[in-house]
Amino acid sequence: MPADKIISNPLESENQPQSLxxxxxxxxxxxxxxxxxxDGPSRSATMPRNxxxxxxxxxxxxxKSVVCLSVVLxxxxxxxxxxxxxxxKVGRPVGRAILLWNPELELGTWNYLPCGxxxxxxxxxxxxxxxxxxxxxxxxxxxxxxxxxxxxxxFLAVFAAKxxxxxxxxxxxxxxxxxxxxxxxxxxxxxxxxxDYYLTAPxxxxxxxxxxxxxxxxxxELEATYLHLKLRSKSPLVFYMMYEVNDYTLPESLYLQELRxxxxxxxxxxxxxxxDCGIYKFMLIFDPSACPDYVHPQLYMALSHFVVPVMIxxxxxxxxxxxxxxxxxxxxxxxxxxxxxxEQLSNEPQQYEQFFKWHANYWLHxxxxxxxxxxxRLRQPRQPRQPKEFLNWWTGYQCPNRTDSLGRFL
Numbered sequence: 166m167p168a169d170k171i172i173s174n175p176l177e178s179e180n181q182p183q184s185l186x187x188x189x190x191x192x193x194x195x196x197x198x199x200x201x202x203x204d205g206p207s208r209s210a211t212m213p214r215n216x217x218x219x220x221x222x223x224x225x226x227x228x229k230s231v232v233c234l235s236v237v238l239x240x241x242x243x244x245x246x247x248x249x250x251x252x253x254k255v256g257r258p259v260g261r262a263i264l265l266w267n268p269e270l271e272l273g274t275w276n277y278l279p280c281g282x283x284x285x286x287x288x289x290x291x292x293x294x295x296x297x298x299x300x301x302x303x304x305x306x307x308x309x310x311x312x313x314x315x316x317x318x319x320f321l322a323v324f325a326a327k328x329x330x331x332x333x334x335x336x337x338x339x340x341x342x343x344x345x346x347x348x349x350x351x352x353x354x355x356x357x358x359x360x361d362y363y364l365t366a367p368x369x370x371x372x373x374x375x376x377x378x379x380x381x382x383x384x385x386e387l388e389a390t391y392l393h394l395k396l397r398s399k400s401p402l403v404f405y406m407m408y409e410v411n412d413y414t415l416p417e418s419l420y421l422q423e424l425r426x427x428x429x430x431x432x433x434x435x436x437x438x439x440x441d442c443g444i445y446k447f448m449l450i451f452d453p454s455a456c457p458d459y460v461h462p463q464l465y466m467a468l469s470h471f472v473v474p475v476m477i478x479x480x481x482x483x484x485x486x487x488x489x490x491x492x493x494x495x496x497x498x499x500x501x502x503x504x505x506x507x508e509q510l511s512n513e514p515q516q517y518e519q520f521f522k523w524h525a526n527y528w529l530h531x532x533x534x535x536x537x538x539x540x541x542r543l544r545q546p547r548q549p550r551q552p553k554e555f556l557n558w559w560t561g562y563q564c565p566n567r568t569d570s571l572g573r574f575l
Contacts (some may be wrong), residue, residue, distance in 0.1 A: 258283045261543045263536055267306040272355055282540035289315060296543050297321035298348070299536075302333040305547040308344065319547050323427075324540065324555065325349040327462075329454035337556060346550040349539060349557060352458045356540045362465040362489070364527045375440060395471060396518055400501035402511055403475070404431040405449035405508070406463060417451040417478050420500055427504035436466055444471040446517065447492070447507055452479035456564040461483055467491075468529055473520045475507070479563075487523035 258275050275285040275292065288310060295316040298424045300306055303326055322346040326333055349357040410418045436442040448467040457480055466476035474491040497503040510517045
C-alpha cells in the first residue's frame with residue numbers, strides 16, 4: 166500500500182489533527198539597559214502626588230484583573246464538574262451508546278463524544294440501550310454479565326486491540342467464534358482501523374506529483390528555516406525507552422548489549438517534561454513482534470518529536486510509513502555497522518536532514534477520538550454477519566514465529 170494511502174482521514178471533524186507545524190520563532194532583545202555600574206536614573210525622595218495616584222490605579226487594575234480571572238476559573242471549574250465529561254448526569258444523554266467492557270480507566274456514568282455518541286463504562290447504563298460493546302483484547306476479560314446488558318437487537322460486539330495480536334489470548338478458545346461481529350484493531354483489514362496516529366498526504370497538484378514538490382517550496386521559508394535550526398541544534402546522539410527484559414524481548418536485548426560496545430546510549434523512562442527527548446538525533450525502538458500492519462507507538466513518538474526512529478526488530482514498514490523517515494537494523498549486517506552509520510549521519514548535517522523531508526509531503530495527526538470512527542459505523546446500515554466470519558479473520562492473519570532473528574548479527 167503506498168504511503169499516501171496509509172489510512173484515509175478518519176472523520177476529520179471527529180479527530181482533531183495534531184499538526185507538526187511549528188510556530189515562528191520570535192527573537193526579542195532587551196532595551197534600555199543601564200550602563201555597567203549604573204543604578205539607573207535617580208528619583209526624588211518624595212514621589213509626586215500624580216505619580217502616586219497613577220501607581221495606585223495600576224495596582225487596583227491588576228487586582229481587579231486577578232479577581233476577574235479567579236472568578237472565571239472558579240466558574241469553569243464548577244461548570245466542568247457538572248458536565249458530562251466529568252461523568253456526572255446532566256439531563257438525559259442523547260446519542261448511540263458505546264460501552265467499554267474492560268477499560269483501563271472508569272469514565273463514570275457517561276461521557277459525550279464530539280461526534281455525537283455516548284461513551285460509558287457503566288454496565289448498568291440507565292439512559293437507554295447499548296448500541297456497541299467494546300472488548301479490549303489487550304486486557305483480560307470474560308463474558309460474565311453480558312446477558313444482563315440492555316442492548317439493541319443488532320448491537321455490535323467489537324473485538325478491539327492496539328497491541329500485536331500474538332500477545333492476545335486466542336478469543337476463539339476462550340470466548341467462542343460467533344460472539345464478535347466487528348473488529349477494531351491496528352490491522353488494515355479491520356472493520357475500523359485503530360491507530361493512535363495517522364498520516365495524510367496533500368492533494369496532488371495538476372501536472373506534478375507529491376514527490377516532485379521540493380521541501381522548501383512546500384513549506385514556508387520561515388518554517389523550513391526553523392526546522393533547519395532545530396535539527397542543527399541537536400547534540401546528544403541516541404536514546405531509547407527502558408523496557409522489560411524477558412524471553413520475548415531477549416533478541417533485541419542482546420542486540421542492544423552489542424550495540425553499546427560501539428556507541429554511547431542513553432535510556433529514559435518517559436519522553437516529556439524534564440526529559441526532553443527532542444534534543445536527541447536518533448531513538449532506538451525495539452519491536453519483538455514483527456506483526457504485519459503493526460507500527461510501534463514509540464515510532465510515532467519519535468516522529469512527533471523530530472527524532473529519527475531506528476527500528477530494532479519489527480516487521481516491514483515500507484508500506485505504512487513515508488520512505489526515508491526511519492532507519493531499520495535489518496539493513497545492516499551487524500550492530501557495529503549500524504552504530505557507524507549513525508555516527509556518520511551525525512557528522513553530516515545535510516544527510517541527516519534528509520530524514521525529515523517527509524514533512525513536506527505528509528501531516529502527522531493524533532487520533533484523539535478513536536471511538537468516533539466506531540460511532541460513525543453505528544450510523545451505517547448493518548448487515549448480519551456469518552458465524553464464521555470472525556473465525557476466518559482471526560485465522561487468516563499470522564505474526565511470524567519468534568526466532569533469534571537478530572542473533573545472527575551478534
